[in-house]
Amino acid sequence: MNILIIEDEIPAAKQLTKMVAKCEPQARVLDTLDSVEGAVRWLATFPAPDLIFMDIQIADGLSFDIFSRCEVTAPVIFTTAFDQYAVQAFKVNAVDYLLKPIDPDDLKTALERHRDRRQTAPAVDLQQLSRFFHPSTSYKERFLVKNGQQLSFVLSQEIAYFLSSDGLTQAFTEGGKKHFIDHTLEELERLLDPRHFFRISRGMTVRLEAIRKIHPHLNGRLKLELHPSPGDEVFVSRERAGEFKTWLGG
Numbered sequence: 001m002n003i004l005i006i007e008d009e010i011p012a013a014k015q016l017t018k019m020v021a022k023c024e025p026q027a028r029v030l031d032t033l034d035s036v037e038g039a040v041r042w043l044a045t046f047p048a049p050d051l052i053f054m055d056i057q058i059a060d061g062l063s064f065d066i067f068s069r070c071e072v073t074a075p076v077i078f079t080t081a082f083d084q085y086a087v088q089a090f091k092v093n094a095v096d097y098l099l100k101p102i103d104p105d106d107l108k109t110a111l112e113r114h115r116d117r118r119q120t121a122p123a124v125d126l127q128q129l130s131r132f133f134h135p136s137t138s139y140k141e142r143f144l145v146k147n148g149q150q151l152s153f154v155l156s157q158e159i160a161y162f163l164s165s166d167g168l169t170q171a172f173t174e175g176g177k178k179h180f181i182d183h184t185l186e187e188l189e190r191l192l193d194p195r196h197f198f199r200i201s202r203g204m205t206v207r208l209e210a211i212r213k214i215h216p217h218l219n220g221r222l223k224l225e226l227h228p229s230p231g232d233e234v235f236v237s238r239e240r241a242g243e244f245k246t247w248l249g250g
Helices: 010-023 036-045 065-069 084-091 104-116 126-133 185-191 238-248
Strands: 002-006 028-033 051-055 076-080 096-099 142-147 150-155 159-165 168-173 178-181 197-201 204-207 211-216 222-226 234-236
Touching: 002 010, 010 028, 010 051, 010 104, 028 036, 036 065, 096 104, 142 178, 159 185, 185 197, 185 204, 197 234, 197 238, 234 238
Parallel strands: 002 028, 002 051, 051 076, 076 096
Antiparallel strands: 142 150, 159 168, 159 204, 168 178, 197 204, 211 222, 222 234
């Protein structure tokens, strides 16, 4: 069985590949793609795989945008980190889904269901799916983090700000804890609720509730006092200051 994986989180893609290999030793992962654009190009260039795994939110949009831009003839199993109530959307469209973090038994069941049914792609009602997963109303609620040898999660509402340096992104919680996460600030601009988070510079995104004081500064910049304090001075860049003021006003 030839499989295509569309997933923009590298650790998640690697983990899914390992789990598939364990459940289906004869399966072959043809490629792993992280964007709508990449998926559309791939599907237009190569023969259809036997099965596609699609994450819902990927680097440049929502994966079901792929259906409106090219013909998808392979069956699809969606993967999603959304809560159970939203996942009900898939059931009415006869599309398989796996809730993240993916359980090995759920994956095995989904693959068995795929083998048992007719090898054609189910009809996808894009309008109905977008009611549940439109980016203007659905945002990332939690992040998977590593604590020593254990995995846990931190809620978005607990994060005061994100810092990016040397290709690494760190999330700092209200309690002052620091966690590395597998997202760039560019990706976070799409994933986070813009009512609460704002990217103030190339290297920092802050949550509204973390801002304590705002001071005008030189060259049109704004100086922020945050809680908890990151230690260094925090500035809103001149290029973003106007938009930042508009954001503050709601």
